[in-house]
Amino acid sequence: MLELKKLSWMVKKEWLSLRRHPGRLVSIIAFPIIMILLFGYGMGGDLSNLPVVVVSQDHGDLTDLTLDTIKSEDIYHVVNITSDTNAAKEMVDSGQVKAAIILPTNYDSSDGQQKTATLYLDSSDQMGSQTLVPATQSIFSQLSIKQATAQQTSTMGSNGTNVVNEDADTSGSLSASLDSAKSTINLQINRIYGNVKYMDFLVPAILGMTIMMSCMMGMGASIAGERETGELARLFMTPTSVATVIGGKILGKLSVEMFRSVVLLISAIILFSITIKGGIIPTLILLFLGALCFVGFGIMLSARTSTQEDYTQLVMPFAMPMMFVSGVFYPIETMPWILQKLAYVFPLTYLNDAMRAVMIKGQTLGDVWLDIAVLLGFTLLFFLIGVKRFNRDV
Amino acid sequence: MKYAIETFDLTKKYKNFTAVNSINFKIPKGTIFGMLGPNGAGKTTTIKMLNCLTQPTSGTASVAEFDVKENPNEVREKIGIVPQAVSLYKDLTVRENAELCSDYYGIPDEEKNDRISNLMDLVDISYAKDKLISQLSGGQKQKASLVASLVHRPDILFLDEPTIGLDPTTKRVLWNLIRDLNNSGHTIILCSHDMHEVDMLCDNVGIINTGKLVAYDTPQGLKDSLLKDEKMEYEKNISHTLNEVHNENGGNLPINLSQNQDNICLKKMSFIIENQNEEIINSIKALKPVNEVKLGENNRINLKINSFDDDVVNDVIKTIISKNGKISAVSTEEPSLEDVFMKVTSEVDKDARA
Numbered sequence: 001m002l003e004l005k006k007l008s009w010m011v012k013k014e015w016l017s018l019r020r021h022p023g024r025l026v027s028i029i030a031f032p033i034i035m036i037l038l039f040g041y042g043m044g045g046d047l048s049n050l051p052v053v054v055v056s057q058d059h060g061d062l063t064d065l066t067l068d069t070i071k072s073e074d075i076y077h078v079v080n081i082t083s084d085t086n087a088a089k090e091m092v093d094s095g096q097v098k099a100a101i102i103l104p105t106n107y108d109s110s111d112g113q114q115k116t117a118t119l120y121l122d123s124s125d126q127m128g129s130q131t132l133v134p135a136t137q138s139i140f141s142q143l144s145i146k147q148a149t150a151q152q153t154s155t156m157g158s159n160g161t162n163v164v165n166e167d168a169d170t171s172g173s174l175s176a177s178l179d180s181a182k183s184t185i186n187l188q189i190n191r192i193y194g195n196v197k198y199m200d201f202l203v204p205a206i207l208g209m210t211i212m213m214s215c216m217m218g219m220g221a222s223i224a225g226e227r228e229t230g231e232l233a234r235l236f237m238t239p240t241s242v243a244t245v246i247g248g249k250i251l252g253k254l255s256v257e258m259f260r261s262v263v264l265l266i267s268a269i270i271l272f273s274i275t276i277k278g279g280i281i282p283t284l285i286l287l288f289l290g291a292l293c294f295v296g297f298g299i300m301l302s303a304r305t306s307t308q309e310d311y312t313q314l315v316m317p318f319a320m321p322m323m324f325v326s327g328v329f330y331p332i333e334t335m336p337w338i339l340q341k342l343a344y345v346f347p348l349t350y351l352n353d354a355m356r357a358v359m360i361k362g363q364t365l366g367d368v369w370l371d372i373a374v375l376l377g378f379t380l381l382f383f384l385i386g387v388k389r390f391n392r393d394v
Numbered sequence: 395m396k397y398a399i400e401t402f403d404l405t406k407k408y409k410n411f412t413a414v415n416s417i418n419f420k421i422p423k424g425t426i427f428g429m430l431g432p433n434g435a436g437k438t439t440t441i442k443m444l445n446c447l448t449q450p451t452s453g454t455a456s457v458a459e460f461d462v463k464e465n466p467n468e469v470r471e472k473i474g475i476v477p478q479a480v481s482l483y484k485d486l487t488v489r490e491n492a493e494l495c496s497d498y499y500g501i502p503d504e505e506k507n508d509r510i511s512n513l514m515d516l517v518d519i520s521y522a523k524d525k526l527i528s529q530l531s532g533g534q535k536q537k538a539s540l541v542a543s544l545v546h547r548p549d550i551l552f553l554d555e556p557t558i559g560l561d562p563t564t565k566r567v568l569w570n571l572i573r574d575l576n577n578s579g580h581t582i583i584l585c586s587h588d589m590h591e592v593d594m595l596c597d598n599v600g601i602i603n604t605g606k607l608v609a610y611d612t613p614q615g616l617k618d619s620l621l622k623d624e625k626m627e628y629e630k631n632i633s634h635t636l637n638e639v640h641n642e643n644g645g646n647l648p649i650n651l652s653q654n655q656d657n658i659c660l661k662k663m664s665f666i667i668e669n670q671n672e673e674i675i676n677s678i679k680a681l682k683p684v685n686e687v688k689l690g691e692n693n694r695i696n697l698k699i700n701s702f703d704d705d706v707v708n709d710v711i712k713t714i715i716s717k718n719g720k721i722s723a724v725s726t727e728e729p730s731l732e733d734v735f736m737k738v739t740s741e742v743d744k745d746a747r748a
Contacts, residue, residue, distance in 0.1 A: 005497045013494070017485040020526065230481025233447060234542070237475050238498035239467035393448040 003244050010248030011255050018256065028256075029263050032210035036203060036272065047131045049077040051097040053088045056081055060108025066143055070101065075135045092120050098128045101136060193277075193361050200275075203268050204283075204355035205328040210264065211257055211287055212294045212348050216319055218256075219298025220311035222249045228307045233394035242390050250295050254288070261287040277362030285365060286358060286372075290351040293375050296382030297347070303389040322346045327353070347378040398423045398550050398581035399444060403453035406439050413439040415605035416453060421598065423549075426572070426582045428596035428613075430589075430731075432739050436605040437585055441552055444583075445475050458549050471499070474548035478555045480535045484528040488519060488538040491527060492545055499546035506545075513541045517571060533564035540571070550581045557591060569595060589732040599731070603739045616734045623737070624729075661699040662727040663710060668693055668720040677713050684710070 018025045054070060056063055071078055079097050082088055088100040100120040107115055119136050123129045223246075226232040235245050261284055268274050276283055298315070305311045325339050326332075326348035332340055343349045354371035357363040365372065399421040406414040414436040421427045431437040442448040444457055446466040455462045458472035482491040492510045501509065514520040519537040522530060527538060536556055543551065553572065557565040572595055576582050586592050592599055593613045601609040601616075609616055667674060670693045679687050683701035690696055699706050707726060714721055 002497075002500050009494050009497055013483060013486060016490070017483075020485050230477055230479040231483055233477065234481045234495070235498060236447060237445065237470060237473075237543075238495065239470040239500070240498055394442075 003247075006240060006244050007248045007251050010252040014252035014256050028214065028260055029267070032206060032260075032264055033267055033271065035210065036199075036206050036268065047128065048074045050075060050099070050128050050132060051079045052076045052132075053079050053091050053097045053100045054081045055083065055085050055088045055100060055102040056107075057083050057085070057103060057105045058107040058109070062108050062143070062147060063103060065146070066103060066107075066139075069139055069143065073135065073139070075131060089120055092122050095122070098122050098125055099132050099136075199272050200360055201356070202329070203272060203274050204359040205326075205352040207261065207264055207268070207287060208290055208348060208351040208355050209323055209326075209328045211261065211291050212322065212351070213319060214260070215253060215257060215291050215294035216298045216301075216315050217312075218253050219249070219295055219302055220305075220308055220315060222253060223299065223302040224305045224311035225308040227302075227305075227394060230394075236392055236394055242392055243387065246299060246387065246390065250292075250299070253295055254291055257291040258284065258288060261291075274359070276359045278358030278364065282358050282365050283355065286351065286354050286368075289372060289375050289379070290347075290355075293347050293351070293379040293382065296379045296386060299386035300382045300389070303386050304391050322348045325349075326351075347375055350374045350378075396422055397456070398425075399427075399455065399457050399583070401440075401444075401453070401455040404440065404443060404450055404455050405452045406436075406443060406448065407451040412605050414443070414450075414602075417602070417605075417607050419600055419607055419610055421581065421583065423581055424576070424579060425597040426576050426584060426595050428592035428599040429583060429585045429602065430587075430592060430599060430735055431602035435602045435739075437602050438554070440602065441554065441583070441585060445473060445552060446470055471546065472548055473550045473552060474543035474546065475552045476536065476539045476543045476554065476556055478558065480527065480539050482527045482535070482538060482542060485526060487524050487526055488514070488530070488534075488541065489523040491538060492541045495542040496545045501546060509545055509547075510541065513544055516574075517541055518567070533560050533567070536560070536568065544575075548580070550583065551575060552583045552585075554585045555587065556584070557586070557588060565591075589730065589735060593731045601735060601738050608738045609734065613731055617729050617731060620729045620734045620737055661701070661706070663697040663699060663707065664690075664723075664725045664727070665695045665697075665710075665714065665721055666693050666723040667695060667714060668722050670695065670719070671717075674714055674717045674719045677717055678710060681706075681709060681713060 052070075054067060056067060067081065070076055080088075080091070085100075085102055088102065091097045092100050099122060100118075102118040102120060104115050104117060106113060107117070117140055119133065121129055121132060223232065232245070265276070265280060265283060269276070297318070301314050301318075302311050305314060321342070325335070325343045326346045327335075327343060328348075332343050332349065335343070350371040354368040354375075357368045357371070358365070397420045399419075401417055401419055403416045403418060404414060405412070405416050417436075417440060429437050429441070439448065443450045443462060444455055446462050446469050450463065454464075457469045460468040460472065462469055483494070486494065489510065492513070493506065496506045496510060511520070514523055517537040517540050519534060519541060522534055522538075525534075527535060530538060540556075556572070557568050560568065569591065572582060572584070584592065584596060596613060599609070599611065599613050599616060600607055611619065670689075675687060675689070675695070678684060678695070678697065683699050683703065683706045684697050685700045686698035688696045697710065711721065711724070
C-alpha cells in the first residue's frame with residue numbers, strides 16, 4: 001500500500017509537470033508527427049508531378065499516342081511540348097524541368113529504321129531520376145510493342161490478307177495489337193497486403209523510433225538529471241528502496257509514453273489515412289513492450305552516470321545507429337551485410353518488425369511471438385544489469 | 395544514550411583519494427553542532443555517510459542510536475536533511491512537495507495534512523503553499539525544503555549551508571527558526587562557511603580539514619585555545635630569541651627586545667577620543683606594549699598591542715584620561731572563530747605540504 005503511494009506519486013508528478021508545461025506536451029506529440037511528415041512526404045515517398053518537357057518533331061498517330069500516354073501518367077507534369085530540342089535542353093539545364101523527353105525526327109515514319117527517343121535527364125536529382133527512368137522506359141517499351149504489332153498488321157494488309165481501309169482502320173488495329181501484345185506477356189501482380197505506400201511502411205517504425213528516443217532520453221532526465229539536481233537524493237533520504245524509486249520512474253515514464261502512443265496512432269490514422277490491420281490494441285501492446293525495453297536500456301545507462309550531460313553523451317552512440325540501422329526508413333535487406341548483422345543486436349529492429357507485421361500485414365501478436373520474446377529478453381537483460389549496477393550513492 | 399551521533403573511525407575512500415580519514419566525534423543529544431571546514435575538506439562526504447546517502451569504506455557511525463551500515467532505513471526515519479541545493483521538484487507546489495515527502499516517509503493520511511499545515515505555519519510559508527518551487531525566492535525555497543525535511547518529525551536535522559545567498563533579514567528568520575527547532579528537542583547539525591552563524595548558534599564546533607577532524611570544542615573554547623596557543627608560541631619565541639641573542643653576545647642580555655616584537659599583534663584596541671591631540675597620541679605611543687598606532691576617521695585611534703596582559707587596556711585608558719582625553723567609545727578585539735578556522739586549517743595545510 002505504502003509502496004503503491006510512492007509509485008503513484010511519480011506518475012502524478014510526470015502529469016502535473018506536463019500539465020504545467022503545455023508547450024512540452026505539444027512538442028512531445030508534434031515531434032513524431034513532424035518526423036512522419038518529413039520522412040513520409042519529404043523523401044522516399046511516391047513521387048508524382050515531376051515537371052518535364054516533351055520535344056515532338058514529327059506528326060502522326062504514334063506521336064499523338066505517345067503524347068497522350070505521357071500526359072496521362074501521374075508521374076509527369078508536362079510543362080511544355082515543343083519542337084525545339086535545344087530550348088527543351090535549356091529548360092532542363094536551368095532547372096525548370098527535371099527532364100526532356102525527346103522524340104526523334106523520324107518518330108512517325110514507317111521506314112523500318114531504328115528510332116531512338118532520348119531522355120535528357122537532370123541526374124543531380126537522384127530521387128527524381130530513380131523514378132523517371134523506369135517510368136519512361138516502361139512507356140516506350142509498351143509503345144514499341146504496340147508499334148511492332150501495328151507494323152505486323154500493316155504488312156499483313158499489304159500482303160492482301162486483310163484488305164481494309166488502312167487509314168480508317170489504323171487505330172482499331174493498333175488497339176487490337178496492344179491487346180494481343182498484352183495477352184502475349186502477362187504479368188500478374190498479387191499484392192498480398194494490398195497497395196502498401198511508403199507512408200504505411202514508415203508509420204509503424206516511426207512510432208517505434210519515437211518511443212525509443214523518448215524513453216531513452218527521458219530516463220536520462222529522470223534519473224541522471226535528478227541525480228544532478230538533487231531530487232533523486234531527496235527520494236533516497238527517505239526509507240525507500242532503489243526498486244521503488246526506479247519503479248516509480250518507470251511507471252511515470254510509461255504512462256506518458258502510452259498516452260503519446262494513443263495520440264500518435266489516432267493522428268496517423270487521421271492525418272495519413274493509414275489503416276491498422278491488426279487492430280489498435282495489439283499495436284499499443286507492442287508499443288508498451290517497446291517502451292518498457294527502452295526504459296530498461298535508459299536505466300542501465302543511467303545507473304552510474306552523475307549528470308544529464310554524461311548520460312546524453314553515453315546514450316547517443318546507441319540511439320543514433322539504432323535509429324538508422326533498425327529498418328525505420330529502408331528495409332533492413334537493402335543495407336550492407338555488416339549493418340544487417342548489426343541490426344539484429346538492436347531491440348528496435350524487433351519492435352519495427354512486429355509493428356509492421358501487425359499494422360500492415362494484420363498479423364496477431366501470436367504471429368510475432370519471436371519478436372516479442374526477443375524484446376522481452378532484452379528488457380530483462382537491461383533491467384538486471386541496470387538494477388545491479390544502480391548506484392544509490394548520490 | 396547521551397549522543398545523537400557517534401562516529402567510529404569513519405572513513406571514505408574514492409579510489410586513491412581518502413575523502414574522510416578515520417574521523418571520531420560525538421554530538422550530544424539536543425545540541426546544535428557546527429561543522430566547519432574548507433571546500434573539499436570532507437565535510438559533505440562525512441554528512442552523506444551520516445545521512446546514509448553514501449556507504450563508509452570502513453568504520454561506522456551511530457545516528458539516533460542506529461548504525462548507518464546495519465540499519466540505514468531506521469536512521470533515515472530519524473533524520474531530516476535540508477541540502478544546500480534545494481532538491482525539491484520544481485514543477486510541484488510547496489504543498490505537493492511536502493505531501494510527496496510525507497508519503498515517502500510513510501506518514502499516515504489522517505496525520506499528513508495537519509502536520510504539513512502546522513509546519514508551514516511554523517516556518518511561515520503557508521502564504522505560498524500553492525506556488526511552484528520554481529516561482530519561489532531563495533529564502534522561500536529553504537523554508538519549503540525545511541517543511542519537506544521535517545514532515546516526519548526527525549530527531550536530528552542536518553542543515554547544509556541553509557542561509558547561503560540569503561538576505562540578512564531572511565537569515566535572521568532562519569536562525570530564529572533553527573533555535574526554535576533546537577528548543578523543541580531537535581539535535582541540529584549545521585554545515586556552514588558563515589563563522590558568525592556558527593559562533594552564534596552552535597553549542598559545539600568541529601573543524602574538518604583534509605579528511606580529518608582538526609578541532610572540536612565549544613566556540614568559546616576554540617577561541618580561548620587559540621589565545622592560549624598564541625601566548626605559548628609568543629613565549630616560546632621570546633625565550634628562543636633571548637637564547638639566540640644571549641649566545642651571540644657572549645652571555646650579555648639585550649636591554650630592549652622591542653625590535654623583535656614589532657610584528658607581533660596579540661590584541662587590538664580601538665578608541666574614539668573626542669579632543670584627540672598630539673600629546674595624547676604621543677603618550678599612547680610611549681607605552682611599551684603598544685607597537686602600532688593608526689589614526690582613523692572621526693577621531694578614532696586603532697592600536698595593536700603585543701601583550702596578553704589585561705593591564706595594558708587599563709594603562710592605555712589611564713594615559714588618555716591623564717592627558718584630559720575624552721573617551722566616547724572603546725572596543726577590544728579578541729580572536730574570532732574565523733581566526734581559529736584559519737589557524738587550524740593552515741596548520742594542516744603546512745603539515746600536508748611538508
